[in-house]
Amino acid sequence: MNKVKCFLLCLLVFTVVSCNEKSEIIFHKSHEPSRQSIPFSDAVETEDFLFLTGQIGKDHSTGKLVEGGIAAETIQTIENIEAVLKHHSLSLDNVVKCTVILSDINDFKAFNTEYIKYFTKKPARTTFAAAGLAANAKIEIEVIAAK
Structure with a gap:
């Protein structure tokens, strides 16, 4: 077998093996x-x-949303993350x-004031408003982190 055919066969075998390998997916329970x-x-x-999973401004030691409006909830949400x-x-x-969900888009400026203090690397972000967040929260944030 010539070198080109050997190389192509090796490449094909490597590709098939790589495609058939499944990454392990681990579903973690909360540490809380x-x-x-x-x-x-x-x-x-x-x-x-x-x-x-999305986090809200709930203090997990008390089980209640923190008081103080959007700024306080944003801080607690990020601390939970x-x-x-x-x-x-x-x-x-x-x-x-x-991904940021606000219960009121008018809270965007106050939220962003706190957000930029924590996310200094400026990850990609989507922000939108939706009524009826869990526990009547003003904000929910979910993130994807690279390992």
């Missing part, structure tokens, strides 16, 4: 004892990424994508 029975994963891990990332040995610097 009070959130162990939630009906979804706190984070889902693949080979390259960690997908976090930080806690999950830290549990998986990551930080906000690993975040590559944020």
Whole structure:
């Protein structure tokens, strides 16, 4: 067999083996004892990424939304995200994508004032408003972090 045919055969075999290998997907329960029975994963891990469930401004030690409006809820939401990332040995610097849901688009400026203090790497972001967030929250943020 000539070198070109051998190379092409090796390339084909490598491609088939690589395509047939499945990445492991890990569905993580929450590290918070009070959130162990939630009906979804706190984070889902693949080979390259960690997908976090949406977080709201709930203080998990009290089980209640923090008081103080959109600014306080934004801070608590991001601190909740930080806690999950830290549990998986990551930080906000690993975040590559944020999806932000506001209950009132008029809160955008106040939210953004707090957001930019934490996400200094400027991950890609989508922000929109939707009525009726969980627990009557003013904000929910979900993130994807690169490992």
